[in-house]
Amino acid sequence: MAMEPFLSIFQTFIFPGFLFFIGLAFFFEWLDRKFYADMQSRVGPLYTGPRGILQPIADFIKLMIKEDLTPKYADKKIFNSVPVIMCALMLTAITLMPVMGNAGIISFSGDIVLAITAMTFFCILVFLAGFSSVSRYSAIGAERAVLQLLGFEIPLMLSIVGVCIASGSVEIAGIVSWQGSNLWNIAGPQLLGFIIFLVAAQAELERIPFDIPEAEQEIVAGWVTEYSGRKLAIIRLSRNLELVFISALAVALYLGGPYGPLVAGAEAFLLPLYFVLKMFLVLAVLVTVRAVFARVRIDQMVSFAWRYLIPLSLLQILITVLWRAL
Amino acid sequence: MSGSVNSGYERLFDIPIGPQHPALKEPALITLKVEGEHVVGVGLDVSYNHRGIEKAAEYRTYVQNLYLIERICGICNVAHTLTFTQCVEGVQLKDAPERAKMLRVLVEELARIHSHLLWLGVAAHEIGFDTFFMYIWLDREVSLDLMEAFTGNRITSAYNIIGGVRRDLTPEITAKIRKGMDRLEERAKFYRKIVETEKTVISRTQSIGILPPEDAIRLSAVGPTLRASGIKIDARADDPYAAHASVPFNVITCDGCDSFSRILVRIDEIVESINIIRYCLEHLPSGPIINRLPRRVPAGEFISRVEAPRGELMHYLRSDGSDKPYRYKVKTPTISNLPSLVHMLSSKGRYVVNIADVPVILASIDPCFSCTARLEKNIGTYGKS
Amino acid sequence: MSIIWEAYRQLFRPKSTEKYPFGNREEVSLPDGFRGKMILNRESCIGCTLCEKDCPSGAIVIIVDAKGKRPTFFLDRCMFCGQCQESCPKKCISYSKEFENAAYDRKSLEVR
Ligand code: SF4
Ligand code: SF4
Numbered sequence: 001m002a003m004e005p006f007l008s009i010f011q012t013f014i015f016p017g018f019l020f021f022i023g024l025a026f027f028f029e030w031l032d033r034k035f036y037a038d039m040q041s042r043v044g045p046l047y048t049g050p051r052g053i054l055q056p057i058a059d060f061i062k063l064m065i066k067e068d069l070t071p072k073y074a075d076k077k078i079f080n081s082v083p084v085i086m087c088a089l090m091l092t093a094i095t096l097m098p099v100m101g102n103a104g105i106i107s108f109s110g111d112i113v114l115a116i117t118a119m120t121f122f123c124i125l126v127f128l129a130g131f132s133s134v135s136r137y138s139a140i141g142a143e144r145a146v147l148q149l150l151g152f153e154i155p156l157m158l159s160i161v162g163v164c165i166a167s168g169s170v171e172i173a174g175i176v177s178w179q180g181s182n183l184w185n186i187a188g189p190q191l192l193g194f195i196i197f198l199v200a201a202q203a204e205l206e207r208i209p210f211d212i213p214e215a216e217q218e219i220v221a222g223w224v225t226e227y228s229g230r231k232l233a234i235i236r237l238s239r240n241l242e243l244v245f246i247s248a249l250a251v252a253l254y255l256g257g258p259y260g261p262l263v264a265g266a267e268a269f270l271l272p273l274y275f276v277l278k279m280f281l282v283l284a285v286l287v288t289v290r291a292v293f294a295r296v297r298i299d300q301m302v303s304f305a306w307r308y309l310i311p312l313s314l315l316q317i318l319i320t321v322l323w324r325a326l
Numbered sequence: 327m328s329g330s331v332n333s334g335y336e337r338l339f340d341i342p343i344g345p346q347h348p349a350l351k352e353p354a355l356i357t358l359k360v361e362g363e364h365v366v367g368v369g370l371d372v373s374y375n376h377r378g379i380e381k382a383a384e385y386r387t388y389v390q391n392l393y394l395i396e397r398i399c400g401i402c403n404v405a406h407t408l409t410f411t412q413c414v415e416g417v418q419l420k421d422a423p424e425r426a427k428m429l430r431v432l433v434e435e436l437a438r439i440h441s442h443l444l445w446l447g448v449a450a451h452e453i454g455f456d457t458f459f460m461y462i463w464l465d466r467e468v469s470l471d472l473m474e475a476f477t478g479n480r481i482t483s484a485y486n487i488i489g490g491v492r493r494d495l496t497p498e499i500t501a502k503i504r505k506g507m508d509r510l511e512e513r514a515k516f517y518r519k520i521v522e523t524e525k526t527v528i529s530r531t532q533s534i535g536i537l538p539p540e541d542a543i544r545l546s547a548v549g550p551t552l553r554a555s556g557i558k559i560d561a562r563a564d565d566p567y568a569a570h571a572s573v574p575f576n577v578i579t580c581d582g583c584d585s586f587s588r589i590l591v592r593i594d595e596i597v598e599s600i601n602i603i604r605y606c607l608e609h610l611p612s613g614p615i616i617n618r619l620p621r622r623v624p625a626g627e628f629i630s631r632v633e634a635p636r637g638e639l640m641h642y643l644r645s646d647g648s649d650k651p652y653r654y655k656v657k658t659p660t661i662s663n664l665p666s667l668v669h670m671l672s673s674k675g676r677y678v679v680n681i682a683d684v685p686v687i688l689a690s691i692d693p694c695f696s697c698t699a700r701l702e703k704n705i706g707t708y709g710k711s
Numbered sequence: 712m713s714i715i716w717e718a719y720r721q722l723f724r725p726k727s728t729e730k731y732p733f734g735n736r737e738e739v740s741l742p743d744g745f746r747g748k749m750i751l752n753r754e755s756c757i758g759c760t761l762c763e764k765d766c767p768s769g770a771i772v773i774i775v776d777a778k779g780k781r782p783t784f785f786l787d788r789c790m791f792c793g794q795c796q797e798s799c800p801k802k803c804i805s806y807s808k809e810f811e812n813a814a815y816d817r818k819s820l821e822v823r
Contacts, residue, residue: 039718040460043728136341140681143362208454209526217349217452217685219341292715294526295454297682298363390767393792457718464727475742478806484792492793493744520714 016099016272018091024276025240029056031280032243032287039291056240060233068229071133078132083227083234086125090241093118096172097248098257099275100268102180103173110170115249116157119204122242123149126213129235130223141222144298145213148203151305152210156200158313159193162320163253166190176257184256189323192316194254196309198282201246202289203301205239209293210301247282251275255282338366341681345374349452349685352695356671358684365679368671370664375696383654388414388488388623391651395641398656399697400481401444404437405634406641406656407486412567413643414488416628420619424611426490427569432606433477433485434568434632435599436503439510440469441635442592442599445692446517449589452685453530458520465513472506475499490616500607507600514596521589531586535670535687536677538583545665549637550595551691554588556581561633572609575602585690592692621649634659636692660698663691741808746791748812749784749822752803756781762795762804771795774823786812786820 011017030045030053037044045052070076095105096115104111123145130142163185164170167178179185186194203210214222227235251257255278258271296304341360345353353374359367379398383391395410396403408430415421422430447462470480476499477483477492485492521527537547542555552559560577562570578594580587627644637659646652670687673679679687731739741747758780763771770788773780782795796804814820 038722038726040457041464041721041724041727042460043726043730046730047733136339140341140360140363208456211454212682215454215682217454218682220348288715288718291457291718293455294450294458294524294530295682296526296529297680299680300529386767387765389765389794389798393767393790393794396792457714461714461717467727471742474745476744478744478746478793479791482790482792484794487797492797516713516717523713 011105012095016097017095017105020099021091021094021241021244022237024279025237025244026056026060027053028243028247028279028283029236029240031283035284035287036291039287060237063233063236064230066229068231069226071135071226073134074226075132075134078128079226080231082125082129082132083231083238086122086129086238087234087241089118089121089125090238090245094241094245094248097245098172098176098252099248099272101258101271102177107171107173111172112160112164112170112175115172116160118245119156120149120153123153123204126223129227130213133223133226135226137219137221137225138223140219141213141225144219145206145223147298147302148206148210148212151302152200152203152309155196155305155309155313156204158310158317159196159200160253162190162193162313162317165317165320165324168324172252176252176259179256180259184254186254186256189316189319190254192312192319194250196313196316197250197254198285198289199309200305201250202286203305205243205246205286207286208290209296211295212298212301215295243283243286244279247279247286248275250282251278343684343688349688350695351448352693354693354695356684356688358671358681360681363680363682365671365673365681365684368668370668372660372664372695372698377696380654380656383651385650387649388621388651391654392487393484395654395656396482396484399634399658399694401441401694402437402634402636402639402697403482404434404485405632405639407484408434408568409630409632409639409641410643411486411488412630412632413628413641414623415619416630417623417626417643417645418619420489420617422490422568423614423617424569425494425613426615426617428573428606428610429491429495429615430486430568431570431573432495432503432603433473433483433491435602435606436469436473436476437483438599438635439596439603440466440473441692442596443469445592445635445689446589449585449686449689450527452689453527455524455527458517458527462517465510468506468509472499472503475502487616489619490614492616494615495607495610503603503607507603511597511600514593514600518590518593521586521593528586530682531584531589531686531690532582533584533586534683535585535588535690536583537666537670541669542583542666545669546662547637547666547691548659548662549633549635549692550588550591551637551663551666553577553579554591555583559638561631561638565631567630567632569606573602573605575605585686588690622647623649623651636660636694637662656697658694658697660691660694663693664698667691667693741810745808745810746793746806748786748807748809749789749795750805750807751782751784751822752805753778753781753823755801755803756799757801759800761798761800765794765798767792767794781823784822785817786822787817 013019034044045055048054048058070079093115096111098104126145127142130138163175166185167175169175206213214224224235258275260274262270338359338361341358343356344350345355355371357369358365383394386394392407396407398406443462443466447459450458473483474480477485537555539555539557542552542557556579558577558579563577575598578591578598580591623645625645625647629642631638631640639659640657642655643651644653671679760773760780762782763773768788768790770785771782774783
């Protein structure tokens, strides 16, 4: 019994807690860059560590020691606090992820709502960051981020609602255990929902074709334009954490969480392994999408979401309800 | 909020694109007056890179000027030297040998291929299609390697010289060029297929930057910008220079009048240039490659024009009997396309320009601002504030 | 969407990036006729100074030594246009394939 507090501290901070996820975030950035480069017949990060695996960490450290500028007319309180809140938000949300079994480090009834809220709140933070910078590029980027939120948030929620109906639970642990005893959600009528989820996730993560709030060729870096140094490093870290979070959520909701063929006695080792491997799979899909599309325009994005994504996600809910009823 | 922020909500504000901006490869300032995402006014200032080349040309001999003129533009250097040598030859009423003329066409078309591929890559990059951009620029290496093997340098070729060309074609190079052309043709067809089928590319470029034929003529657009509005004007066909009179080719046009048709026109021109190069290799006349001309040029004047990759390029030379020009004047294609650019960037009626369209429209004329910077002027409906 | 197959094919192909300068330096191949650092054949030069007159960037300075007038090339100003080779009546200027012509010191960029 005396080990209990130590175990929970270990779980929260080391594995599968913050340290694990931060490490995974850097690893994901490397994987993302490497895979993207491979598709373009480039080499990607190469020299820092074996095959450049330490490059994201090197970039992080480099940004950390760079000069940190705050624009003169920026709203300093908001401007300075946004990166920290972003990072904290993502670290909190990520503890919900069931890496080791049915439930994450934190688990309660209705925790899926917290996950959705975290994603929406991230967008609000993006808006605050852009708006408080008082730069024209940032303002336009912030405006675009909110417009984009109007487009992708509803399909994202509806696709998650589909999952909840299918598994009959609003708790991530419940959804995962349902998938453990039944089919994986992706094998059922949720395939459509999975696709919608990935498309919306691409928008949430601001990646091509939906990297509109920071379209480099149009508005320089969008809402991040004015950030530099330490704050930029934190923002980049929290965006990598968001990437990890969304892939983990996709795995938990659709790909059966950490479950897979198990060998007795090796569960503690195999479950996280399966979980991470499935996350790589999701990442591979996300990178492929990033590689094969051009960026769309904001009005095209919003009308695409309302014209196709939302009707499709409603249809998907309908199918799920019928499927459950049968 | 901090006190210095203007609390009143401003509906209109300026977005400067440039002088330094990721969408621009060269310094230029495009001031956009925007209302939300919509552009309501545009001002253009291209005079950031004035280098005084025309004046510098008056202090150099014709031989030295060749290399100065070559550096007006890096990408269309072949077109510039070709125009210059034609001017000097024209004042002397002499001509380059037939073989040299054919070789000039060959190198000109090779440069056109590499310029169009460069542009295609930039256009793909402007709409955020980086994978396509990487593939195109990788294939551009094929044409650059051929250029290097043939002329001795990847970009600034120093190939055309007064009275002829510098190097002759060897059988190895011929074989290399043939092989390179086969590869490029295959890739150009692949690009056309991607551009025609990729939905995001179509939605970003179709009906963007519309330039109706009447306006194109009225605003004196040139080159692929003009031909994409369905007007068949090409200096190679209308006023054949070098060996173009004897080389058959089609003037590519497209009726779309938008950025999408400008992409198609340029891809088709790559294929057409490949065919021209193949024809030149087949029908290369024998004979000398240079006709040595005296260093002093008799008094006179001459205008020469060449279809550069970006459009019609015009040079004017006035000589006074010495070995230096008395006056040299350059009109690059981009300057002719600037009025059309402003026209395309201004929203009118139902034609609305978004901020996201600006880089696409800008790229669609294939601007080259540093060869254009010969004037100090603001163009557009909306000046510097 | 046809680009997706191309993208996946690229995953299994050798990458196009040349790892210059950290990779194999020898793999960088230059074609014959490349204009790199020039070589002057001092024996056959007759000191006519034509190359100096024609150099568009003033990279050639004529110095007088025991043999008479001989050109010195300052590579920091040279733009490798090839005009000096063209102008030389004795054809005593040629170009090597040496292209790594960066240095901390102007002195090391002289070719005599
Ligand atoms: S190559 Fe051109 S710039 Fe260099 S020394 Fe010779 S003439 Fe001058
Ligand atoms: S032109 Fe040739 S011969 Fe005359 S000085 Fe120069 S290198 Fe010597």
